[in-house]
Amino acid sequence: KAGxxxxxxxxxxxxxxxVTLSCSPISGHRSVSWYQQTPGQGLQFLFEYFxxxxxxxxxxxxxxxxxxxxxxxxxMNVSTLELGDSALYLCxxxxxxxxxxxxxxxxxxxxxx
Amino acid sequence: xxxxxxxxxxLSIQEGENATMNCSYKTSINxxxxxxxxxxxxxxxxxxxxxxxxxxxxxxxxxxxxxSKKSSSLLxxxxxxxxxxxxxxxxxxxxxFQKLVFGTGTRLLVSP
Numbered sequence: 539k540a541g542x543x544x545x546x547x548x549x550x551x552x553x554x555x556x557v558t559l560s561c562s563p564i565s566g567h568r569s570v571s572w573y574q575q576t577p578g579q580g581l582q583f584l585f586e587y588f589x590x591x592x593x594x595x596x597x598x599x600x601x602x603x604x605x606x607x608x609x610x611x612x613x614m615n616v617s618t619l620e621l622g623d624s625a626l627y628l629c630x631x632x633x634x635x636x637x638x639x640x641x642x643x644x645x646x647x648x649x650x651x
Numbered sequence: 652x653x654x655x656x657x658x659x660x661x662l663s664i665q666e667g668e669n670a671t672m673n674c675s676y677k678t679s680i681n682x683x684x685x686x687x688x689x690x691x692x693x694x695x696x697x698x699x700x701x702x703x704x705x706x707x708x709x710x711x712x713x714x715x716x717x718x719s720k721k722s723s724s725l726l727x728x729x730x731x732x733x734x735x736x737x738x739x740x741x742x743x744x745x746x747x748f749q750k751l752v753f754g755t756g757t758r759l760l761v762s763p
Binding site: 542569571573575580581582583586588593594596626628630632634635637638639640641642643644645647 | 681682684686691692693694695696699701739741743746748749750751752753755756
């Protein structure tokens, strides 16, 4: 099976812009989770989607949003970018049960100038 | 916020030696998973141990879980230079949803 794919891999934006990141999960997986990784805060949970519904949300401002399509692919959007949004954004896919392993994609490196 | 603390923060060993990393967490969990990350790339899943398990093996990896102490350890035996990476523990709380809470990570350097 193909692994989790994320596009784009690298992105440079300026403050105030918005950005959309994409994640394609492993075939058959219905859950997609998003995480932000920064040197200061480490790995932080953003949100999780299962069958097109957001099931769980982390402690991030409303500028961070996401959605999931019927084919389980997911996008996350960040509006009004701030310098502090520079991070590695990782998505993970799983079958959706809390005891399932989560498999991560290679990440999207976002730099906000 | 991060739930787990990992110890040590950094570990430097020679090839062939064993590496042990420890993870402590705060709340009750459904399972605990260990991941490896090379140089800011994606996370590679290593092993999952459920809350009702005490020990699990996978190749050169041995994971233990002590739910009474809210702690876990990852042992890598006969380390290789290719094991150089950051290692993270992640807990999945017993909520029914998928949400991993990561530890702070251990940076492992294995020298030839």
